[in-house]
Amino acid sequence: MKMSPEVQAEAALRPILEIEDLRIAFSGRGGESEAVKGVSLSVAPGEVLGLVGESGSGKTVTMLAAAGLLERNGRIAGGKVRIAGQDVTRASRGMLRPIRGAVISMIFQNPRAALNPIRAVGDQIADAIRAHERVSKAQARERAIALLADVKFPRPEAQARAYPHELSGGMCQRAMIAVALACNPKLLIADEPTTGLDPTTQKSVMDLLAGLIAERGMAMVLITHDLAMAAEYCGRVAVMEQGLLVETGLPRRIFLAPRHPYTQRLVAASPTRGARIEDLVPPGALPALPAAPAPTIGRPHLLEVVGLQKDFGNGAKAVDGVSFTLNAGQSLGLVGESGSGKSTTSRLVCRLLDADAGAIVFDGQDLAATAEKDFHRSPRRSDIQLVFQDPTDSLNPRFTARECIADPLRRLGGLRGRALEAKVRETADLVSFPQALLDRLPHQLSGGQKARVGIGRAVCLEPKLMVLDEPTAALDVSVQAVVLHLLERLRRELGMAYLFVSHDLNVVRMMCADTLVMKSGRIVEAAPTEKLFTAPDHPYTRSLLAAVPSLDALKDD
Amino acid sequence: MSVSSDPRAPSRLGAAFWVLRQNPVTLIALIGAALLACVAIFAPWIAPFDPLQSGTGPALSPPSATNWAGTDQIGRDVFSRLIWASRLDLTIAVAAVAVSGLVGSVIGAFSGYAGGRLDRVVGRIVDVMMAFPLFVLAMALVAALGNSAVNIVIATAVINLPFYIRVVRAEVNARRGAGWVEAARLAGASHPQAVLRFLLPNVLPILAVQLSLNLGWAIINAAGLSFIGLGVQPPTPEWGIMVAEGATYITSGKWWLVAFPGLALTISVLCFNLAGDGLRDLLDPRTRP
Structure with missing residues (x-):
C-alpha cells in the first residue's frame, strides 16, 4: 500500500x-x-x-x-x-x-x-x-x-x-x-x-x-x-x-x-534511597514491624564461610575462594550479575551442592564435611533453608499449597496428622497466606500467593539461616513491597539470619546491614551497605550502581 | 494479590468433564477402551458359544443370525472366539505395558536425574536395543524362552523398555534442575526420594501417552507373534492366530475369518492410541481450571 x-x-x-x-x-x-x-x-x-x-x-x-x-x-x-x-x-x-x-x-x-x-x-x-x-x-x-x-x-x-x-x-x-x-x-x-x-x-x-x-x-x-x-x-x-x-x-x-x-x-x-521497608506499604495496611533485634557482635559467628571453591569444569571456576561471616539474626546482601557465582554460592551454603574446597562452619560445625547426598539426614538440614527466585518454578506442580508446606514438616519435623495440620495452618497465618487457599495447586495461585507458600515452606521449621535467592525478582513492585515487609517481619520475630542474594541493589540497600559484591566467582568488595552505596571502592561496584535506574534521579534534578 | 471470591478449589472431576467436552474424540476413544475392557472381563457371559466348541453351525458359513461373525473351518463360532480372544490379548498387552512401564520409567528416571556415567551407559544400552529390529528381538526372546503367554509378556515388555527409558529420561532430565526438586531436597528428601516421589509423578502425564500408545503396539505385537506361530498356540482363541488360520481361506472368499479379528485389532489399537493423547490433558494438573 x-x-x-x-x-x-x-x-x-x-x-x-x-x-x-x-x-x-x-x-x-x-x-x-x-x-x-x-x-x-x-x-x-x-x-x-x-x-x-x-x-x-x-x-x-x-x-x-x-x-x-x-x-x-x-x-x-x-x-x-x-x-x-x-x-x-x-x-x-x-x-x-x-x-x-x-x-x-x-x-x-x-x-x-x-x-x-x-x-x-x-x-x-x-x-x-x-x-x-x-x-x-x-x-x-x-x-x-x-x-x-x-x-x-x-x-x-x-x-x-x-x-x-x-x-x-x-x-x-x-x-x-x-x-x-x-x-x-x-x-x-x-x-x-x-x-x-x-x-x-x-x-x-x-x-x-x-x-x-x-x-x-x-x-x-x-x-x-x-x-x-x-x-x-x-x-x-x-x-x-x-x-x-x-x-x-x-x-x-x-x-x-x-x-x-x-x-x-x-x-x-518502589524502593528508593533512604526508604525503609515500612515506607513501601501504605501505613496501616500491614501490622507494624517488631523492633529489630540487638546486633550480636562479639558472639561466635552463626556462619563462617572460608575459601569456598566450586568448579563445574567449564573453564572458569564458578566460585573461586569465597569467604565471609554472618551473625545470628543479621542480614547479609550478596549482589552481582548473572554468572558471578552468587547462585552457586547460595546452593553451596544450603548444601545442595558439594564444594571442591573450603569450609562452611555453621554454629561451630563444618557442614562441608557432610556430603551433599547425605545432608538430608543431618540435624542441620532444618536449620538452613532457601527461598527461591521463581515462585512458580519452585513449587511442585502436583502439590497443593498445603502439601508444599507440609512436606518439610513431615520429613524433617516428624509431624503427622493433627499436629501437622495445625502447624501448616499456623505457618499459613505466619506468612499471611489465606487458609482457605491451602487446597489450591500452584497454577491456581497468584504470584504473591505462591511467594508466600515458598516462604512458608522455608520458615515452618524455624531455620536459623535463610538463604534468599532473589526472592522478589519475579514479583510486581507492590507485591514485592509486601513480601519484603513479610521477610523483614519474620527475620525480626524469629531471629533468623538472612543471606540475601539479589541483583536489585535498591532492595539490598533496604534489607541488609552489610553487602558483598561478587564478580567472576570472587568477592570484590565487602562493606557495610550504606558505605557501599555512598562510597564504593571497587570500579565494578561503581558500574553496578551507575546502571541501576532509580526514581532518585528525578529528585536530584 | 487477588483472592477469588470462590475459595473452593475446583474439583478434579469437573476439570475432567471440561477437558472431555473440548475433545470428543478422546471421549469416544476412552469409551471404546472401556468397552473393550468390559468385553474382556465379561467374556464368559457375552460369548454365545464356547470358543472351542465345534459344530455351532455349518463349517465356514458366513455371518448369520446364530453365528454373528460366521463359523470357521471346524464350525466354531467366530464371534465367541473374538470375545474370548480379547481377554487374552488385552491381558498380555496390559501386563507387558505395566512391566515395561514400571521398570523402564524407574531406570529412565534415575538415569536422567543422575546424568554422567550412569546416563551414558544406560543410553548406549538403549541404543543397542533399538538398533535391533524390535519384532525380530521379540521373536528371538520367545523362541529362546519357550512358547507361552508369560513369555510373550516378557518379550513385549523388553522390546518396549527403550521407549520408556528414553521418554522418562528426557523428561526427568529437563526437570531435575527445577526449584521444586531442590525444595524437596531442602525439605529433607534424599536423591532417590526426590526422583520417585517428586519427579516421577510429574512426568506421569507424558508417560500416560506412552503407556496408552504402547498398549496398542503390545496388542499388535502379541497378535503378530501368534500369527507367525510363536507364543500362544491353537486352538486357543487369539486374534493373531485367528487371522493366521483365516488367511488360508481368504482366496476362496471366506472373508469373515480374517476381517473380524482384523477389525478387532484395528479398533482396539485405535482406541488406545487416541485415548493416550486425551489422557495427557486429563492428568496434567495445569489443565484444571
Whole structure:
C-alpha cells in the first residue's frame, strides 16, 4: 500500500497511534472476561510513551491489540485503533501485513524466544526487509549488516552469520532491535525489552534503544513494570491498573506528585534511597514491624564461610575462594550479575551442592564435611533453608499449597496428622497466606500467593539461616513491597539470619546491614551497605550502581 | 494479590468433564477402551458359544443370525472366539505395558536425574536395543524362552523398555534442575526420594501417552507373534492366530475369518492410541481450571 505525498504530510502531523476507548475481551473456561476496559491513548510522532503497570494490568494486551497480534481467544470488544490515521480495528491480516514492520514494529521480553533459533541473525534481518520491500538479496544483506553496526555489534560482518544461541542475552536483544528497525517503522513497541538482563546490560541496551529512536525520529511505546526505567527514558508516562488507564502525564509529575491512589501506592512501593521497608506499604495496611533485634557482635559467628571453591569444569571456576561471616539474626546482601557465582554460592551454603574446597562452619560445625547426598539426614538440614527466585518454578506442580508446606514438616519435623495440620495452618497465618487457599495447586495461585507458600515452606521449621535467592525478582513492585515487609517481619520475630542474594541493589540497600559484591566467582568488595552505596571502592561496584535506574534521579534534578 | 471470591478449589472431576467436552474424540476413544475392557472381563457371559466348541453351525458359513461373525473351518463360532480372544490379548498387552512401564520409567528416571556415567551407559544400552529390529528381538526372546503367554509378556515388555527409558529420561532430565526438586531436597528428601516421589509423578502425564500408545503396539505385537506361530498356540482363541488360520481361506472368499479379528485389532489399537493423547490433558494438573 502506497500513500500519496499529501496523505504522508498529513500523517506526519497526526498521532502515529490512536487508541480510543479500547475494550478487549478474552474467552476462557469461565466465559468471557474483559482484560482492557476502555483505554484511550495516543502516541505522537517522535514521542516516547511509557506504559507502566503491574502484571495483569492489560498494558501488553492493549499494545498487542494495537499491532493486531491478539491471540485467538482474545477479541476487540469495542473502541477504535488508528495507526497513522488508518482505522485498523477490524483489519484483516492482509491489511495489517504492510503496516506491521513498516509502520509499527515490536520487540519482546525474551529475545531468544523471539528470534528464530535455526537462522543466522543477519538473515533474519534481511528476511524482515525483503518481506516489505522489493530489494535483492545482496542489498538486504548489506542493509542487515549496516543495522547490526547501528545496534553496536562489534563485528557486524562476521556476526551477521551468528545464530541466536551463539549470542548473549543482551546481544540477542540488540539483534531483535535490528529486526524491528529493519523497515524503518514509525512506531516501535518495546514490551519489557530488558527484563531478565543484568543491570549493566540493561542500561546499555536501553541507552542504545533510546539513541536509535531519537536519531531516527521514531516514536516508541515502552511497556515496563519498572517505574524508574520509565522515568529515565520516557517523555510521557501512562499508568494502567486492571484494564484501565488511571493516570497520564510527565514522568516528573507522575512520580513525584502522583494523583491517583494506585499510582501513589506504586510509587511508594518502589524502593528508593533512604526508604525503609515500612515506607513501601501504605501505613496501616500491614501490622507494624517488631523492633529489630540487638546486633550480636562479639558472639561466635552463626556462619563462617572460608575459601569456598566450586568448579563445574567449564573453564572458569564458578566460585573461586569465597569467604565471609554472618551473625545470628543479621542480614547479609550478596549482589552481582548473572554468572558471578552468587547462585552457586547460595546452593553451596544450603548444601545442595558439594564444594571442591573450603569450609562452611555453621554454629561451630563444618557442614562441608557432610556430603551433599547425605545432608538430608543431618540435624542441620532444618536449620538452613532457601527461598527461591521463581515462585512458580519452585513449587511442585502436583502439590497443593498445603502439601508444599507440609512436606518439610513431615520429613524433617516428624509431624503427622493433627499436629501437622495445625502447624501448616499456623505457618499459613505466619506468612499471611489465606487458609482457605491451602487446597489450591500452584497454577491456581497468584504470584504473591505462591511467594508466600515458598516462604512458608522455608520458615515452618524455624531455620536459623535463610538463604534468599532473589526472592522478589519475579514479583510486581507492590507485591514485592509486601513480601519484603513479610521477610523483614519474620527475620525480626524469629531471629533468623538472612543471606540475601539479589541483583536489585535498591532492595539490598533496604534489607541488609552489610553487602558483598561478587564478580567472576570472587568477592570484590565487602562493606557495610550504606558505605557501599555512598562510597564504593571497587570500579565494578561503581558500574553496578551507575546502571541501576532509580526514581532518585528525578529528585536530584 | 487477588483472592477469588470462590475459595473452593475446583474439583478434579469437573476439570475432567471440561477437558472431555473440548475433545470428543478422546471421549469416544476412552469409551471404546472401556468397552473393550468390559468385553474382556465379561467374556464368559457375552460369548454365545464356547470358543472351542465345534459344530455351532455349518463349517465356514458366513455371518448369520446364530453365528454373528460366521463359523470357521471346524464350525466354531467366530464371534465367541473374538470375545474370548480379547481377554487374552488385552491381558498380555496390559501386563507387558505395566512391566515395561514400571521398570523402564524407574531406570529412565534415575538415569536422567543422575546424568554422567550412569546416563551414558544406560543410553548406549538403549541404543543397542533399538538398533535391533524390535519384532525380530521379540521373536528371538520367545523362541529362546519357550512358547507361552508369560513369555510373550516378557518379550513385549523388553522390546518396549527403550521407549520408556528414553521418554522418562528426557523428561526427568529437563526437570531435575527445577526449584521444586531442590525444595524437596531442602525439605529433607534424599536423591532417590526426590526422583520417585517428586519427579516421577510429574512426568506421569507424558508417560500416560506412552503407556496408552504402547498398549496398542503390545496388542499388535502379541497378535503378530501368534500369527507367525510363536507364543500362544491353537486352538486357543487369539486374534493373531485367528487371522493366521483365516488367511488360508481368504482366496476362496471366506472373508469373515480374517476381517473380524482384523477389525478387532484395528479398533482396539485405535482406541488406545487416541485415548493416550486425551489422557495427557486429563492428568496434567495445569489443565484444571
